[in-house]
Amino acid sequence: MQLTSKRIEVSDALECVEYFYRENMTDGLPVVPPTEARVRQFLDAVALSPDARIAEITERASLITAEKLAINAVMAGCLPEYMPVLIAAVEALADPLFKFNHLASLGSPWPMVVISGPIVRTLGMNHARYVFGSGNRANATIGRAISLLLWNCCELRPDAIQRGDLGNAHRYSICIAENPDTAWQGLNEWEGFERTTSTVTVSSGYNLCNARSIGSTPRAILAPLINALIHHEFSPGCFVVTIPPTMEKPLVEQGWTKRRIRDYIFEHCRRSVKHLKETARWGRHASVLVEGLKDLAPLEPGDDERWVYLFKRNPELDRYVFHEGAVTRRADILIVAAGGDAGNMMGFYQPYSQSTTPVTKAIKLHQTVSSG
Amino acid sequence: MIVLDPRLQSSARVVTPAPRLASLTNKRLGILWNNRLGGDRLLKHVGDLLQEKYGLAEIYFTKKTFIGNAAPPEIIDDLISRVDAVVVGVGD
Numbered sequence: 001m002q003l004t005s006k007r008i009e010v011s012d013a014l015e016c017v018e019y020f021y022r023e024n025m026t027d028g029l030p031v032v033p034p035t036e037a038r039v040r041q042f043l044d045a046v047a048l049s050p051d052a053r054i055a056e057i058t059e060r061a062s063l064i065t066a067e068k069l070a071i072n073a074v075m076a077g078c079l080p081e082y083m084p085v086l087i088a089a090v091e092a093l094a095d096p097l098f099k100f101n102h103l104a105s106l107g108s109p110w111p112m113v114v115i116s117g118p119i120v121r122t123l124g125m126n127h128a129r130y131v132f133g134s135g136n137r138a139n140a141t142i143g144r145a146i147s148l149l150l151w152n153c154c155e156l157r158p159d160a161i162q163r164g165d166l167g168n169a170h171r172y173s174i175c176i177a178e179n180p181d182t183a184w185q186g187l188n189e190w191e192g193f194e195r196t197t198s199t200v201t202v203s204s205g206y207n208l209c210n211a212r213s214i215g216s217t218p219r220a221i222l223a224p225l226i227n228a229l230i231h232h233e234f235s236p237g238c239f240v241v242t243i244p245p246t247m248e249k250p251l252v253e254q255g256w257t258k259r260r261i262r263d264y265i266f267e268h269c270r271r272s273v274k275h276l277k278e279t280a281r282w283g284r285h286a287s288v289l290v291e292g293l294k295d296l297a298p299l300e301p302g303d304d305e306r307w308v309y310l311f312k313r314n315p316e317l318d319r320y321v322f323h324e325g326a327v328t329r330r331a332d333i334l335i336v337a338a339g340g341d342a343g344n345m346m347g348f349y350q351p352y353s354q355s356t357t358p359v360t361k362a363i364k365l366h367q368t369v370s371s372g
Numbered sequence: 373m374i375v376l377d378p379r380l381q382s383s384a385r386v387v388t389p390a391p392r393l394a395s396l397t398n399k400r401l402g403i404l405w406n407n408r409l410g411g412d413r414l415l416k417h418v419g420d421l422l423q424e425k426y427g428l429a430e431i432y433f434t435k436k437t438f439i440g441n442a443a444p445p446e447i448i449d450d451l452i453s454r455v456d457a458v459v460v461g462v463g464d
Contacts, residue, residue, distance in 0.1 A: 006377035016375050025378055033375045059442055062380055071378045101442075152378040324407065325437060 031075035042070035045080035055094035076145035088200040108164025109352035113175040116187035117198030125177035129340035143173030182337035191360035203358035205349040237351035244339025269310035274303035325354035396426035402455035405435040
């Protein structure tokens with residue numbers, strides 16, 4: 001079947017790069033020239049015709065075909081065998097639960113891609129030291145392919161609908177992998193799939209935050225993480241948390257499953273009303289706008305003993321602190337076994353303040369025929 | 373060297389605009405608030421201005437829960453059954 005994209009004649013690869021800059025078809029970095037032969041290799045890898053429908057992103061009225069996905073994947077520097085991962089990622093982005101249009105927000109949120117399951121080993125993805133980059137081809141280019149696709153096919157550009165005040169350093173690429181040999185259940189299993197099923201999770205957030213811990217008991221390990229979780233955006237939602245093998249081992253040995261860790265974090269993430277007022281988080285970003293509040297909200301007796309929980313609901317207090325879209329969405333801790341083997345660094349991706357939830361899709365490996 | 377354009381062609385976008393009204397006079401106007409803080413005040417003011425300028429039959433104000441995606445079918449159906457035109461927008 002014919003490829004239907006507009007054909008552009010250029011003298012060589014360098015002119016191609018310059019042309020793509022001029023036409024605003026790249027993210028600011030050079031691209032691999034998407035020749036027809038190369039694009040066909042990507043389509044052949046998943047045995048799809050160019051017009052095969054991958055997903056429709058309804059909010060942008062954008063129908064993503066295999067051809068457009070393949071072109072942007074080539075540009076990003078992907079290998080053909082990454083296509084099944086990219087297909088699942090696009091399916092996740094198009095899911096109504098993801099609420100695509102929030103990516104236009106002035107907060108500059110961006111979807112992180114998390115890969116879990118045996119395909120991590122197959123593609124040689126990095127789940128260990130420097131997991132958030134740079135250096136691994138699959139991690140780097142899968143994230144960038146998503147970035148370029150949304151740039152070119154969904155109007156997510158600063159000159160179009162993307163209205164972020166600061167932008168986002170992860171906008172170029174953010175894709176991590178989970179250790180497929182983790183002693184815990186994998187993220188794929190946490191999200192309802194078999195351990196043998198590889199999955200893609202997309203989770204929209206602002207930035208990578210770290211939490212350093214040198215504790216050896218579970219409570220000591222998790223205390224700095226809890227401190228970090230409550231002192232960023234303080235908005236309910238799904239947090240992707242990476243825990244490295246050096247911390248996974250003592251936690252597992254002391255009987256702490258992902259669920260037990262999640263429940264412990266849920267119980268302990270809280271801030272007092274006093275602290276929320278002193279840090280201008282009362283009556284400002286919530287369902288209730290406190291009228292006339294041009295300075296800090298006045299303290300009242302007992303504010304230091306009234307607690308607002310990040311993951312436990314109390315509508316009486318919540319409405320002064322959280323937006324309706326945040327308290328009504330899924331709240332969870334998506335633990336990903338990943339990180340370096342020498343240190344003490346946990347990480348988490350600060351979720352967008354409202355409305356979106358992570359979406360996980362299975363990677364359909366049966367589509368793959370041969371990568372050549 | 374021939375390379376391929378990575379952008380969606382405009383024909384790939386499946387947008388069918390609703391028929392335009394000739395006038396808003398005596399028409400029922402829907403206002404769909406995206407639930408962002410302060411947007412309700414702005415949109416009510418827009419409704420007042422349109423009422424003053426065109427003489428609407430009525431204004432029906434409603435909201436969706438989240439800014440981040442399209443209104444669900446039940447809200448769309450409700451608006452279709454009640455009004456002739458809708459003011460809707462995304463922003464802060």
